[in-house]
Amino acid sequence: MLREVSVVVPTHNRPELMKLAVESVLAQKTSVGGEVIIVFDACPIEVPELEIPEGWIVRGIANSRSRGLAGARNSGIDAAEGRLVAFLDDDDEWLSGKLDAQLRRFEEKPEAIVVGTAMIIDDGESTHVRLVPDEELSHEAFLRNRNPGLHSSSLMFRRELLLGELGLIDEDLPRSYGEDYDILLRASSLGLVSVVNEPLVRVLWKGQSYYFGQxxxxxxxxxxxxxxxxxxxxxxxxxxxxxxxxxxxxxxxxxxxxxxxxxxxxxxxxxxxxxxxxxxxxxxxxxxxxxxxxxxxxxxxxx
Incomplete structure (x- = not known):
């Protein structure tokens, strides 16, 4: 099988949550091969023991760029070998069918710059489904609204664009706040942002975010x-x-x-x-x- 997708998982001292995140990728039922790149940001490289399906690999690397989420994502992009690059935060999880749904959308919309999905928010007591207003989002749509149904853990990009016209994650953003919004603004100014409007990512909201209260x-x-x-x-x-x-x-x-x-x-x-x-x-x-x-x-x- 070809290595079609590279999934970049930045992490910092959250081994239990990170393992669950990685397992959610490896549990995807798909015919394509891929890799999970765990980027250890200012912490030791400790890849957990995992059951790895045929055609996939898991590797751990150190964040070799600026400390923080943006630098860690970019370290993963630099190391990626897949045609497509997806992001997953270490406290989130992909739900069943997420990977295949995005691969199908890229086939249906070859002009798409990025393909995302909707999400489920889990605050530890209840869950909320966040959908997106439209399956095709323009630059004006992102100027008017962050479209919060889209989350960094739902996004998948063409690697050649990240290394070229679109560019990498902005490491100059203070504390990497809004790095996903910034790249969506940039992507939508270049072309189509397409959304599989199904909740295929579980995002954990319990106050342990890197950003909470800052x-x-x-x-x-x-x-x-x-x-x-x-x-x-x-x-x-x-x-x-x-x-x-x-x-x-x-x-x-x-x-x-x-x-x-x-x-x-x-x-x-x-x-x-x-x-x-x-x-x-x-x-x-x-x-x-x-x-x-x-x-x-x-x-x-x-x-």
Whole structure:
């Protein structure tokens, strides 16, 4: 069998979760061969014992680039041998049929830059299905909405594009926040982003994310994305959406004055931006960011 797919699994000191993630790839019923590349980021290379199906290999490498998620993904891309490259975070799992569904979509849509799937969010107490509004997403669609039904663990790319016109994951993004959104914005500006609109990835949300509660870094990364993608400004509502997220993150980090300034910008561009209003409420200590975050997570949503 040909090695068709390389699955890049960045990990940092979460061996039990990482093993479950890798096993979910190896459990895919598919006729193609592939490889799982576990990228150990600032931790020892310790590949778990696994039952590996015929035609597949599992190997562990060190993150040889910048520390963090973006550098780890890129180390995996550098080492990949498959025609297609997929990502899987070490606390997520692929569900049955995910790999074959994406391979079929690439055959049906040879012009696709990237193929993703919808997902299931698991907060440890309940699950929520997140679908995507459309199976074909334009660049404007991503400017207007992050389309949160798409997750980094659902994405599959043509390796030649990652090494060429599309480019690698942006390692300059502060703490790698929004690296998946950034590459989707870049991909959609080049061509088609196609989605298998079925929940074929399980994403674990229990507060152990690398990013949980890092509000100041989140605000910094969002401002970086606004500078990098000036086309947000072509759609006032889209610009206001990101500005409102910056405002909320600054308010949650304790920067009340900055939060109110960004909230004013957001509301000028989009007077219906609820996150901007919430940022103002947090800045005046009328509500806590923890309370709001708990509520939206119970609904299977994010800030």
């Amino acid at each position: 509000w100041a870094s989140y605000a910094e990364a969002l401002q970086y994305l606004l500078r990098k993608h000036p086309d947000f400004a072509s759609i006032p509502a889209a610009l206001g959406r990101i500005e409102a997220q910056v405002a909320f993150a600054l308010a949650a980090s304790g920067d009340a004055r900055g939060a109110r300034a960004w909230a004013r910008k957001a509301l000028r561009h989009n007077p219906k931006q609820v996150k901007a209003m919430l940022a103002v409420a947090i800045s005046w200590k009328l509500v806590t960011p923890q309370t709001i975050t708990k509520i939206v997570q119970k609904l299977g949503r994010g800030i």
